[in-house]
Amino acid sequence: MNKRNIWKYEETKEMLQIMLDNNYAGSFSSKHRQNMEIFRKIENKMIESGYPYKNYMQIGVRWKNLKNLYMKAKRSNSKNEQQLFPFYEEMDNLLRQFYSHVSGDENTTAEGDGDETTELVENKTPAAPERKHPRKSVLDNTIATSKQELSDEFYRSQKRLIDYEFSLYVRKEEEMMDRIQETTRNMIEENMNKFFTHLKDVLAGPSVQQVEVIETYE
Numbered sequence: 001m002n003k004r005n006i007w008k009y010e011e012t013k014e015m016l017q018i019m020l021d022n023n024y025a026g027s028f029s030s031k032h033r034q035n036m037e038i039f040r041k042i043e044n045k046m047i048e049s050g051y052p053y054k055n056y057m058q059i060g061v062r063w064k065n066l067k068n069l070y071m072k073a074k075r076s077n078s079k080n081e082q083q084l085f086p087f088y089e090e091m092d093n094l095l096r097q098f099y100s101h102v103s104g105d106e107n108t109t110a111e112g113d114g115d116e117t118t119e120l121v122e123n124k125t126p127a128a129p130e131r132k133h134p135r136k137s138v139l140d141n142t143i144a145t146s147k148q149e150l151s152d153e154f155y156r157s158q159k160r161l162i163d164y165e166f167s168l169y170v171r172k173e174e175e176m177m178d179r180i181q182e183t184t185r186n187m188i189e190e191n192m193n194k195f196f197t198h199l200k201d202v203l204a205g206p207s208v209q210q211v212e213v214i215e216t217y218e
Helices: 009-022 032-048 056-076 079-084 088-104 117-122 134-204 208-217
Strands: none
Touching: 009 032, 009 056, 009 088, 032 056, 056 079, 056 088
8 A cells, every 4th residue: 555645647547537437526425434435436446447556545535635726726716727737627527526416416415525525615606705806806916917027037137147157157267278278388389499409409419420430549
C-alpha cells in the first residue's frame, strides 16, 4: 500500500474515468457505509485496469481533495486557474452527476461521500455573492492587473540586471585573455631575442676546426 498516498496523473485520470463511466458520483449518499462500498468498487475496477496500488480509503481521500481543488478553482471565476487544475473538466462532469442526483432526490440530505459534500451543496452558486459587490470585483481586477504589471516589470528588471552582469563578465574575460596573450607574446619575443643573440655570438666566434688547427700548431 502506498502510505503517502501519492497519485500519478494516469492513476487519477483512470479513477475519474471509472467514476464517469459508472455514474458513481451520482450514487453517493449520506450513508458512510454505502459510500465506502462505492470506493471499494472503484478500487476493484482500477485493479482490473492495471492500477493495483490504490485502496478504497486512498481513493476516498483523493476524491475529497479533488473536490476541494475543483471548488477552489470554480469559486475563483478565473479561467486561468481552472486551466491550471488538470482535472477540472472531469470533476465538472462528475459533480453535474452529483447535483443531478441531489436535485432528483427530495428525501435525502445529499451528504455525498462524507461531510465534505455539504460544502459542495452550499457552494452550488459560488458567484452569487460577487454580484452584490460589483465595485469589489473591479477592485480585485485592478489589483490583479497591477500585480501582473509589477511582476512583469520585476522580471524585466531582473533580466536587464542579469544581462548587464553577463556583459561585465564577458568584458572582464576578454580583457584577461588580452592580457594573457600580450604577456605570452612578450615572453616569446624576449626569448627569441635572447636565442638569436646567443646564436649570433656563437656564429661570430672561431669554428671547431679552426680551434683544433691552432692547437696543433702550438
